[in-house]
Amino acid sequence: MIRTIIAAAFIIFGLLLFAVEIYGVNRFSFIMNRMHAAAIGDTLAMMSCMAGLIIYSGFNFTSLKLLLVVVFLCFSSPVSSHLIMNLEVETNEKANTHYEEETLTDEDDRLDDEEA
Amino acid sequence: MSRLRPSHQNKREFRFKEWMDGSVDPYLGNLEMKPQQLTEETKEQFDERIQDYVRLNAELYDTEKNKGVRMFRILYRISSVIWIALLIGVMLLTVSHLPPNGDPDNPVNNEVSKRYIEQGLQETGAVNIVTGMILDYRAFDTFGESNVLFIATVTVLILLRKNQKMHNEKDMKEDQDDEKYEPQSDTILKTVAKVLVPVIFVFGLYVILNGHLGPGGGFSGGAIMGAGLILYCITFGFEKTERFFTEKTYKWISFTALSVYCLSKAYSFYTGANGLHSHIPLGTPGAILSSGLIFVLNICVGMVVTITMYTFYAMFRKGDF
Numbered sequence: 001m002i003r004t005i006i007a008a009a010f011i012i013f014g015l016l017l018f019a020v021e022i023y024g025v026n027r028f029s030f031i032m033n034r035m036h037a038a039a040i041g042d043t044l045a046m047m048s049c050m051a052g053l054i055i056y057s058g059f060n061f062t063s064l065k066l067l068l069v070v071v072f073l074c075f076s077s078p079v080s081s082h083l084i085m086n087l088e089v090e091t092n093e094k095a096n097t098h099y100e101e102e103t104l105t106d107e108d109d110r111l112d113d114e115e116a
Numbered sequence: 117m118s119r120l121r122p123s124h125q126n127k128r129e130f131r132f133k134e135w136m137d138g139s140v141d142p143y144l145g146n147l148e149m150k151p152q153q154l155t156e157e158t159k160e161q162f163d164e165r166i167q168d169y170v171r172l173n174a175e176l177y178d179t180e181k182n183k184g185v186r187m188f189r190i191l192y193r194i195s196s197v198i199w200i201a202l203l204i205g206v207m208l209l210t211v212s213h214l215p216p217n218g219d220p221d222n223p224v225n226n227e228v229s230k231r232y233i234e235q236g237l238q239e240t241g242a243v244n245i246v247t248g249m250i251l252d253y254r255a256f257d258t259f260g261e262s263n264v265l266f267i268a269t270v271t272v273l274i275l276l277r278k279n280q281k282m283h284n285e286k287d288m289k290e291d292q293d294d295e296k297y298e299p300q301s302d303t304i305l306k307t308v309a310k311v312l313v314p315v316i317f318v319f320g321l322y323v324i325l326n327g328h329l330g331p332g333g334g335f336s337g338g339a340i341m342g343a344g345l346i347l348y349c350i351t352f353g354f355e356k357t358e359r360f361f362t363e364k365t366y367k368w369i370s371f372t373a374l375s376v377y378c379l380s381k382a383y384s385f386y387t388g389a390n391g392l393h394s395h396i397p398l399g400t401p402g403a404i405l406s407s408g409l410i411f412v413l414n415i416c417v418g419m420v421v422t423i424t425m426y427t428f429y430a431m432f433r434k435g436d437f
Contacts, residue, residue, distance in 0.1 A: 068319070072312070072315075075308050075311065075312055076308070076312065079304055079305055079308045082302075082304055082305075083302065083305060086302070
């Protein structure tokens with residue numbers, strides 16, 4: 001019983017995050033903002049839903065396969081976001097009106113040196 | 117029949133071999149052919165076309181001046197709303213007449229599904245009843261599906277495959293332009309693909325080989341393995357995939373898989389139809405080497421699906437193998 005409640009809580013949290021994701025994707029107008037919203041859904045929301053399902057099914061072979069899905073998404077979703085972003089920066093003709101590129105100053109260099 | 121060719125070249129076998137190899141174009145010389153011309157328009161024609169376009173938009177489609185267009189647009193919107201409402205009504209009416217969900221007297225619950233559930237394990241040896249159905253009771257249907265995939269791939273190859281002999285300078289320049297936007301030099305993608313591709317392949321193999329024991333089978337496992345191949349191709353390019361997957365590989369894998377499927381199923385159909393004893397052991401249900409032909413057929417279907425997915429991707433990405 002407690003297990004069902006915990007699992008349901010996880011899944012509902014994931015679904016709420018999905019709602020936030022869909023709202024954000026439709027609300028924002030520039031690709032980078034929209035992708036930020038979409039990446040939340042791909043990583044945290046999916047992980048939360050899968051965690052809920054794993055808890056619900058208990059520890060068996062099915063839950064191991066679900067864990068594999070989580071690991072796979074963990075690897076692949078950020079990479080796909082990174083690639084789409086790369087393509088956007090390279091090909092967008094109105095780049096300067098959508099975002100500004102940050103140029104490194106001396107202050108940044110000094111901070112980097114201190115960290116390293 | 118040409119009298120100019122030596123006599124052995126007029127033989128039917130030789131002509132068939134020529135036709136198979138594709139070394140002679142059978143239409144060349146027998147059919148009137150005219151190469152396509154590029155249509156080029158002059159400056160005056162271009163100006164005229166643009167002027168026509170502007171005038172049409174300004175005068176004919178202006179709702180202020182043209183009352184007919186205005187009426188038509190209003191009618192169009194109203195009638196489309198009515199039409200969609202009608203369609204929704206018909207569908208809802210149909211749904212309300214469907215039998216209730218889970219009723220034992222539904223027409224779905226007839227003797228066919230009863231037999232699948234009660235005797236599927238004894239007759240096919242597959243723990244997964246769905247695999248037992250699609251690869252044993254309905255194996256002919258699945259064979260047709262595999263052939264559909266094969267024919268679709270062949271059609272795509274005919275339409276999109278590049279002819280290496282006609283690769284000229286313009287194509288080379290196009291290739292270079294395409295390479296600019298390809299993620300092949302990306303370190304992050306390469307690192308991730310190195311970890312992920314083997315895992316995807318092992319998981320796809322597991323799904324194919326475990327098709328008669330759990331959820332999965334040839335189609336889903338083949339789709340997973342095809343996705344792994346596509347990821348490998350995106351990351352490392354066609355030079356790396358060409359080392360193990362070329363047009364010849366495609367030819368031989370599809371030929372082997374489809375003929376193994378055809379012959380093994382022909383054997384079991386023949387024995388089944390004539391009431392003969394089949395020599396294929398079913399094994400103990402639950403073991404990995406069990407359920408007779410289903411294990412082999414799963415591998416065949418998986419291979420066909422894998423190469424179909426990869427070939428589609430390679431062809432639509434202007435690839436050549």
